[in-house]
Amino acid sequence: MSESPSHPAAERASDSDRPTPWRRALGGLWRLTWKSQLTLRPLARTAAFLLVVPILAHLTFRADQLEPYYRWTTDFYLLLLVPLFCLYGCGGLVRDDLQGHTLPFLLTRPVGRARFYLAKLACQLAWIQMLLGIEWLFLLTVGLWHRAPDAAAMSILLLGVQVLAVLAYGTLSALFGLLHSRYLVLGLLYGFIVEVGVARIPTNINSFSLSHHLQTLLARHPPLAELHDWTTEDTWLAVLVLTLAPVFLAGLGALIFTVKEYLPSEEMQR
Amino acid sequence: MPLHDTRYQHWDGAHLGIWRRRATIARNALKGCWQNKWTRYVVSVCWTLSLTQAMVLFLIGQLLVKDSSLYDWVDQLHPQMQALVRSFVAWLEVNPKISVGVTQSLLFSVFGWPLRILTLVAIALAIPHLVTRDLGSQAITIYAAKALTRMDYILGKLGGLLGLMALTWLGPLLAAWFVGNLLGPSWHFFWHSRAALGAVLLYVGPAMVFLGLLALGISAISAQEKATVSIWIGLWLLGNSLVPIARETRAWLKYASLTFDLDQISLAIFDPVAHIRVAQENVPLVGMLLQDLPARKLAVWAHPELAGALIGLGIMLAAALFILYLRIKPE
Amino acid sequence: MTPLIQARELSRWYGIVMGLNNVSFDVPPGMTGLVGPNGAGKSTLLQIVTGQLQPSSGTLTVFQEPPWNNARILSRLGYCPESEAVPRELMPLDWLTGLGCLSGLDAAAARSRAEATLDRVRLGREHWQRRLGQYSKGMRQRVKLAQALLHDPRLLVLDEPMNGLDPLGRQEMAQILQHLASQGVSILISSHILAELEPLCPHILILNWGRVLASGGRRDIRSELKDWAEELSIRCDDPIRLARRLFEADLLRGFDCDPAEKTLEIRLRDPEAFYAQWTGLLLSSGVAVHEIRSRTQSLRQIFEKVTA
16 A cells, blocks of 8 residues: 655645647647547548549549539539538537547547647548549549540639638537537438528528529629529629628537536446 | 355256347347437437328329319419329329329439438447447457357348338338328329339349448448548548539549449339330429430440349448458458 | 645536545645545546546545636646556656657756656666557556656646556555655555555545545544444354344444354444344344454455445
């Protein structure tokens, strides 16, 4: 039996016990984010994801008709694959650690809950932006390879819209992940009801659909606008919504994470 | 004094038969799915649709009853609508053998579509309960340590999934058929609608088995719930969005869409174009309304690409079975 | 001495299930053992202490402040959870460096601290290049302990750290903890096996069904519980009749009766009341008693009784 030495009385927390600064919290979470992806399986999954669309776009490219290329890059990639990838990547922001029982290691660090959530979200969004940036490069290469007349111009617009799309869908997906363990199905229902349903109905409430605003921005490229019958009306509203929505959604997520407990034991009962 | 004898006792009673053991696995799988409240919501929506279809069949039957309040209500309609309803009723009265069958076939193909979407959602919710969690929790090793083979395990899980799909797809359709005809004005309605019932069984039954095996295969890909659910949703949605692009470029790509393939089989079995034509010929006003249907769409519906669809589904099925073979072990 | 942890009328429930039921206690600096069977509320208590859960009612303070969402308190805590889960795809140094940055260290310092801590928990360097998913249970426990020690916490909270360790591993873990305690680190450690904690912890807190059954030094607990948990073994000619009479007088918490051996094992509700009435009851019952024995009251037996 070891009798411990004379322990000092439990003094109050002093000023030297400070929360971890933003920079270090971001650095730590960024390290954990990318290091965990550098294993065989995640790398293989990511490579398959990154290659499949450019290969399909390449296979189906027709010099006399650019429509398939536009459909791959906008309908298939930007409006479907990007939201799904964000849902997969950001939905599990907290849930993955919770289900893997590794959340307590992170939550017991001297980082406020809101700061932790925002820093983790920022790292995950940065990682997704990086991967999708590579994907964008591949798609641009396919366009340039086949000498699509406006590949460069369209790709620059596509990149800008993609950055906004990742921010908006990523923060929304992270919120879904905070709200329910079945965030994938929640996202699916959201997609059916809001993005597919409301977005296609010409009413005032289609402002809630993120894809509606993305389409408004993509319509700045005339061939895309003509192909899909999209209009550039309310471009500023689209920019405003796509810029403010991530701020609002991230803030809401931080608020929820600050007040709500996340317990592995409850997760297992679902 | 102990209340129970807690010493080890060898079980000397009769053992359950193999089908009862498989049924136990199926029951557990179904119970796991049912514990999710979202699954219960989806099932509720399916049965609401079933009830709606039964109501539509009931209303159609009431049109044939001269002193029904529905008949009185029709009298108050706009003259053009009245004419439409009366010509429909006349067709029902003159040739019930064909008209009842045609009407119900069209209704089943219309209501079957949202039920299939809901079934795909229910499977997305069920995927973790199939093989994924057993792989993650090593429960599969415990199953393997029992007097069960790999085949028993798969059959049991498939049974559970078929049970779920019976609740979301086949059950609501059969219930609508039964209740709708029970509320019909004549027992002959049951007989006249036999072709519609046959089409439902011929399409939905095999489709359920296919979707069940495919879902099992996907569920066995990974021990991570997130991965398997994503693959299922990805296969469904990405396949859907491939179809319009494939039509303009490489046609064979569209067979990678499981919903497109199932649609082709559904079109071949329900043959809605033939039914629409019969309706057009016999109910003039209906014919006029249906003329607005795009000719291109009708042409596509009239010639389902059955061979390509079957090959597409066959490849998916083979891949699913191969995954099951690799992942569900040891025996 | 100011307590390290103070709980006052603390309750925590999960829906209709009580995790902790109106408990009040103090945990002094030093090494404290938290003992109780599965479901006693140990993990709930530790999760509240480490700011992962909030109390449903009452208060709990660590270093005199509530720990929920309190980064200043968390900077002085190290926590090792019960689950053996670790990020399978990471290598130990990468994981610890990331967590070190989250604890406020810069990357270089976090890296060197990670190396030093892995050495401190005696994880062989030859294992550092393997992913955590490939580690044995014992190795995982060491890495888990290492992450808790990274930032030199003043209070180390360990939830069943001996789980899954072989006897040698347990001994080594005990040595590491004793060494830490000798350096002035306070440790709150939980286990459902009292024998593990008895030699380590001068202070013990016994929990069951969300209630504190006993708290204090080992000797204090023994004297506090001795009477409360007293158990007698009585050999007599009609144990059933005697049991019935004792129950009618509301003197028993429970009993085991063995008519074949003519033995009655009784657990007393209130020893004082029992001994006051015992003679009269025995005479009026007409039962012939051959032998009365009191069971020895070791701390281990007390624990077994109060948590039974």
